[in-house]
Amino acid sequence: MCILLLVIPLALSCYGFSNNHKNSDVLYQTSTINTLLEGIYDGDITFRELKEHGDFGLGTVNHLDGEMLALDGIFYQIKSDGIAYQVDASSKTPFAVVTFFEPDQTFSIDTPLAFKELYSYLDSLLPTENIFYAIKLEGTFSYIKARSVPMQKKPYPPLIEAVKEQKIFEFHNAKGFIVGFRLPEYMKGINVPGYHLHFITEDRKAGGHLIECNIEYVHVEIDYTNNFFMVLPEEEAFYNLNLTKDKQKQLDKIEK
Numbered sequence: 001m002c003i004l005l006l007v008i009p010l011a012l013s014c015y016g017f018s019n020n021h022k023n024s025d026v027l028y029q030t031s032t033i034n035t036l037l038e039g040i041y042d043g044d045i046t047f048r049e050l051k052e053h054g055d056f057g058l059g060t061v062n063h064l065d066g067e068m069l070a071l072d073g074i075f076y077q078i079k080s081d082g083i084a085y086q087v088d089a090s091s092k093t094p095f096a097v098v099t100f101f102e103p104d105q106t107f108s109i110d111t112p113l114a115f116k117e118l119y120s121y122l123d124s125l126l127p128t129e130n131i132f133y134a135i136k137l138e139g140t141f142s143y144i145k146a147r148s149v150p151m152q153k154k155p156y157p158p159l160i161e162a163v164k165e166q167k168i169f170e171f172h173n174a175k176g177f178i179v180g181f182r183l184p185e186y187m188k189g190i191n192v193p194g195y196h197l198h199f200i201t202e203d204r205k206a207g208g209h210l211i212e213c214n215i216e217y218v219h220v221e222i223d224y225t226n227n228f229f230m231v232l233p234e235e236e237a238f239y240n241l242n243l244t245k246d247k248q249k250q251l252d253k254i255e256k
Contacts, residue, residue: 024100026227027132027181028053031238034189036060036095037247037254039156040237043094047075047087053229054098056134058180058198062092064162065151067209069179069198070098071136076200078207080150082169084200094233097181097191099134103221112142113215119195122182122220130184132225135197137178139218144171146199146208163254168211175202178210178218188248190230192255211256 030045041064055073060066066079068087075087105125113121126133147166156162180197187193200207232238 024102025225026053026229027097027099027134027225029097029191029228029230030059030093031095031233032190032230032243033095033192033251034243034245034247035233035238035241036064037159037250038241038243039152039158039162040233040241041094041152041156042233042235043092043096044233044235045096045231046090046092048089050093050096050098051075051089054100056101056136056179056223057096057098058196059093059096059098060149061087062094063151063153064094064149064156064159067148067198067207068093068096069200069207071177071179071200071204074204076204076207078148078198078200080148080165080167082146082148082167082206082208084205084207099223099225101134101136101221101223103136104224105222106220108217108219109139109215110217115212115214118213118215122195122222126182126222127224130186132184132228133182134223134225135178135180135182135195136221137215137218138221139175140216141171141174141176141178141213141218142216143212143214144174144176144199144210145169145212146171146210148208159254160250169206169208171199171201171206176200176207177202178213180210189243189246192251193248196255
């Protein structure tokens with residue numbers, strides 16, 4: 001079971017949360033990033049349910065078992081062996097962000113760019129920093145550095161401890177997809193401010209949470225999203241958390 005935290009706008013029936021139709025311009029999120037940082041790795045929502053709210057996105061799987069990536073309606077779990085497996089619909093997620101991907105802006109980049117250069121270039125093309133963006137890059141990458149975290153056992157450690165066990169994967173001259181989001185700074189504590197991206201190879205057999213990349217040639221698609229819908233865990237462990245602490249420095253360390 002989950003409870004509704006926030007809907008922007010508030011009129012559900014007008015924005016796709018009726019039984020009759022879906023609204024593609026909604027970012028749908030389960031739990032919060034600070035909850036994950038605290039070590040709450042068991043979720044309430046199955047991937048079968050999650051798929052009703054989006055065909056594109058990222059997150060993780062129960063017990064923090066790898067990195068999750070959704071592309072073209074298929075959900076992949078990239079485990080600590082670096083291999084991408086299709087997620088069983090009955091599996092659950094403690095944290096995920098999805099949307100129905102419909103690009104509003106498309107362009108190509110045919111000049112090699114490093115990680116920070118790519119972010120700066122993308123930022124220069126966005127109309128505002130105050131809305132949500134779903135981003136897909138498809139093409140050739142001279143270098144990719146990615147990671148995944150192994151499944152955790154109870155009692156769960158905080159995320160800052162769990163990522164010490166992360167496995168690093170490197171790809172050279174790889175073709176594939178980078179999938180994820182750029183979110184505003186005011187999302188601190190709720191999600192990852194700025195860019196949060198995952199990678200999967202063209203054959204969709206390997207990937208991970210993106211740490212570094214150098215692009216050669218990519219086709220970029222960006223979906224502008226103004227609506228946000230979030231559900232929170234309905235369990236005692238979540239109710240007892242102290243979520244008032246600023247954990248942004250800890251999150252920055254984990255993301256890098």
